[in-house]
Amino acid sequence: MPEKMEMSEMFKNIEVIKSEETSTPSEKETKDSHWLRLDNAATIYPAAKNRVWDASFRVGVVLKEEVDGALLQKAMDDIFNKIPTYKVQLRMGLFWYYFEKMQRTDVVEEEHYYPCSKFDVIHSDKPPIRVVYYKRRIAIEVFHSVADGGSVNEVLKMLVSRYLQLKGHDIKKSELVVDYEIPPTESEQSDAFQKHYKKMKGLSRAESNAYQYRPKGVKKNYAKVIHAIMPVEDIKRLAKEKGVTITEYLSVVYLYATYININKPINKYIKISVPMNLRPRLNEDTFRNFSLYTNIGFNPKKRMSMSFDEVLDEVKGQLKDGLSEENIYKMIASNVGDSKNPVLKYMPMVIKFLALKVAYRVFGQYKFTSTLTNLGVAKWPEDIMEHIDRLELVLGGSPTTRMNLASVSDGEYINLSSLGYTNERVIEKNMFRFLAEQGVRVRIESSIDDCESEVAENEM
Amino acid sequence: MRCNICNVDVSENTKKCPLCGAATVEEEPVLKGIETAYYPKVKYKKVAPPYNFISILVWFAASLITFIIDLTVNNGDITYTLMVATTIPCLWAFLVRPMYTKYYYFGRFIISDVIFLSLWLTVMSAGIFTSVLPAVSYIIPGVLVVAMLVFLFSSIFVRKNLFRAPPYVILLGVIALLMGVISFFINGAKFYIYSIPLALALFIVVVLWVISPNMVKEELKARFHS
Numbered sequence: 198m199p200e201k202m203e204m205s206e207m208f209k210n211i212e213v214i215k216s217e218e219t220s221t222p223s224e225k226e227t228k229d230s231h232w233l234r235l236d237n238a239a240t241i242y243p244a245a246k247n248r249v250w251d252a253s254f255r256v257g258v259v260l261k262e263e264v265d266g267a268l269l270q271k272a273m274d275d276i277f278n279k280i281p282t283y284k285v286q287l288r289m290g291l292f293w294y295y296f297e298k299m300q301r302t303d304v305v306e307e308e309h310y311y312p313c314s315k316f317d318v319i320h321s322d323k324p325p326i327r328v329v330y331y332k333r334r335i336a337i338e339v340f341h342s343v344a345d346g347g348s349v350n351e352v353l354k355m356l357v358s359r360y361l362q363l364k365g366h367d368i369k370k371s372e373l374v375v376d377y378e379i380p381p382t383e384s385e386q387s388d389a390f391q392k393h394y395k396k397m398k399g400l401s402r403a404e405s406n407a408y409q410y411r412p413k414g415v416k417k418n419y420a421k422v423i424h425a426i427m428p429v430e431d432i433k434r435l436a437k438e439k440g441v442t443i444t445e446y447l448s449v450v451y452l453y454a455t456y457i458n459i460n461k462p463i464n465k466y467i468k469i470s471v472p473m474n475l476r477p478r479l480n481e482d483t484f485r486n487f488s489l490y491t492n493i494g495f496n497p498k499k500r501m502s503m504s505f506d507e508v509l510d511e512v513k514g515q516l517k518d519g520l521s522e523e524n525i526y527k528m529i530a531s532n533v534g535d536s537k538n539p540v541l542k543y544m545p546m547v548i549k550f551l552a553l554k555v556a557y558r559v560f561g562q563y564k565f566t567s568t569l570t571n572l573g574v575a576k577w578p579e580d581i582m583e584h585i586d587r588l589e590l591v592l593g594g595s596p597t598t599r600m601n602l603a604s605v606s607d608g609e610y611i612n613l614s615s616l617g618y619t620n621e622r623v624i625e626k627n628m629f630r631f632l633a634e635q636g637v638r639v640r641i642e643s644s645i646d647d648c649e650s651e652v653a654e655n656e657m
Numbered sequence: 658m659r660c661n662i663c664n665v666d667v668s669e670n671t672k673k674c675p676l677c678g679a680a681t682v683e684e685e686p687v688l689k690g691i692e693t694a695y696y697p698k699v700k701y702k703k704v705a706p707p708y709n710f711i712s713i714l715v716w717f718a719a720s721l722i723t724f725i726i727d728l729t730v731n732n733g734d735i736t737y738t739l740m741v742a743t744t745i746p747c748l749w750a751f752l753v754r755p756m757y758t759k760y761y762y763f764g765r766f767i768i769s770d771v772i773f774l775s776l777w778l779t780v781m782s783a784g785i786f787t788s789v790l791p792a793v794s795y796i797i798p799g800v801l802v803v804a805m806l807v808f809l810f811s812s813i814f815v816r817k818n819l820f821r822a823p824p825y826v827i828l829l830g831v832i833a834l835l836m837g838v839i840s841f842f843i844n845g846a847k848f849y850i851y852s853i854p855l856a857l858a859l860f861i862v863v864v865l866w867v868i869s870p871n872m873v874k875e876e877l878k879a880r881f882h883s
């Protein structure tokens with residue numbers, strides 16, 4: 198229970214709280230306040246979560262040496278001042294959720310839960326971020342309302358850089374890593390969606406529903422990650438042969454692996470959602486959410502034996518079109534426009550919560566089969582890379598997408614990670630066997646050492 | 658180590674392929690020089706049963722059964738239905754809910770407690786005194802005053818509640834205002850009694866505002882921003 202105190206102490210504390218709040222730089226609108234509005238993309242995630250799952254992801258590195266937890270906490274304390282939008286917790290207002298700024302920074306913990314396990318949001322005074330370490334691994338897990346992968350990747354660079362400095366390594370300041378000592382700027386804390394919002398008419402979210410992958414044996418408090426480590430040159434060669442980008446190639450392999458897993462003719466689109474970091478394209482540096490996605494896929498139209506090349510021909514070009522500048526502005530206009538709708542704006546949160554939950558299902562989750570996010574080649578300074586073995590990106594699932602894929606590359610290897618809530622790994626099996634058949638060298642690592650499932654044995 | 662069925666390298670010491678479950682073989686990996694990054698043994702997070710959903714089901718089922726009994730046995734007099742329908746939320750709010758939730762719910766606890774208790778008192782008043790007047794004229798205003806005082810004292814003694822209380826007190830004030838308007842239309846009800854909780858709400862907000870104007874202002878902005 199919260200501590201009690203004398204009256205005289207209380208008045209002293211008021212001043213303490215005031216000085217703590219005013220010393221934290223924040224948005225112009227709430228410079229001296231203890232709260233922040235959610236950015237446009239963040240509003241959906243509290244409604245999307247349920248009792249067991251929430252929208253979270255992890256970005257991590259595997260170092261060449263074991264991690265010191267105390268030093269990691271010290272490094273995190275240092276960089277927290279640069280990222281005040283991470284030191285928040287979700288709260289419920291009358292009309293919208295908002296972020297309350299928190300004082301707690303004890304987010305570093307030795308890993309003991311499965312990756313992307315559920316966060317304690319709303320009813321906690323600790324930020325919904327977790328910095329986990331175990332042996333050589335450091336990973337930041339974040340509830341998606343706080344930030345997206347592009348942002349967390351920058352934070353991870355800052356954290357690892359500071360950690361290595363504290364460890365005594367000679368790490369120089371670099372343009373590739375945000376300087377934690379420079380106070381946060383307004384643009385780093387801004388909702389970039391609002392900046393790029395242009396009112397448009399005739400926008401539609403109409404899109405056909407997609408095939409939903411429903412594996413057997415989904416467990417409620419369980420997640421297993423499979424990492425596939427592959428040389429970039431191998432994938433690059435295959436993508437080049439087919440005249441597509443690496444993201445497109447991996448997307449098609451994923452779609453194909455899902456397709457061959459369906460043992461009946463279907464007349465439904467198989468689609469995957471591909472998010473895109475908008476920062477480089479729209480020249481933004483916000484630490485909050487600033488990414489959008491496009492759904493790409495194909496309809497087998499009851500054909501049972503489509504080849505990989507046929508799938509590729511159907512999907513080719515969709516990613517480019519979906520994430521064209523015109524479409525990006527349309528999506529921003531549609532999303533921001535919805536939040537400006539007076540009916541939605543002034544609807545009490547209790548009702549809005551239910552409306553958003555339904556909207557997420559109808560206009561979101563049922564429109565795609567799964568997600569594949571590719572962070573691309575993460576650019577790290579050479580002096581830090583010397584201490585890093587590999588990079589990792591893991592995307593947490595959601596109630597309907599039982600499995601998600603995420604990839605990141607250090608330039609030499611691509612680490613393609615799949616997180617699923619079941620032991621049934623048929624799609625990954627199809628995918629990596631296919632890649633291996635094409636001559637890609639693949640190394641598989643799993644968060645749960647051995648595959649203990651009888652389901653997997655049956656499927657051999 | 659390798660899985661020759663999937664044709665992939667696997668981590669050292671892995672006995673079964675994580676993809677297909679087949680036994681792995683001790684062979685030179687194709688990709689050399691990669692060390693396994695181990696995970697710890699997985700600890701499962703306990704998933705709490707859906708208490709709220711169960712509570713709603715129990716409430717709905719009990720109310721429905723009583724309603725059917727009232728219709729068939731009591732010739733359509735739904736007094737017992739109302740009693741059951743208002744008693745269960747009270748029992749849940751005061752006895753069951755505190756057992757499985759954390760203190761962060763404190764503010765919302767009190768608001769819902771007041772609503773459930775007011776409804777229950779009104780129904781009980783109608784059942785015992787055959788009139789809603791005692792509840793509407795005296796008891797509910799009293800409950801509102803007590804709730805507001807709880808917020809006032811929690812603000813004074815618990816540092817973090819200092820700026821949290823005003824939005825809740827305002828909500829209680831709105832409830833008092835609504836009750837005042839409703840009781841204005843009830844014959845014989847002393848609607849003017851609601852001026853006491855209304856005035857108290859105003860007093861508390863003003864006092865807290867004076868103590869900490871910026872924080873209270875910001876909290877109100879945060880809670881009511883559109």
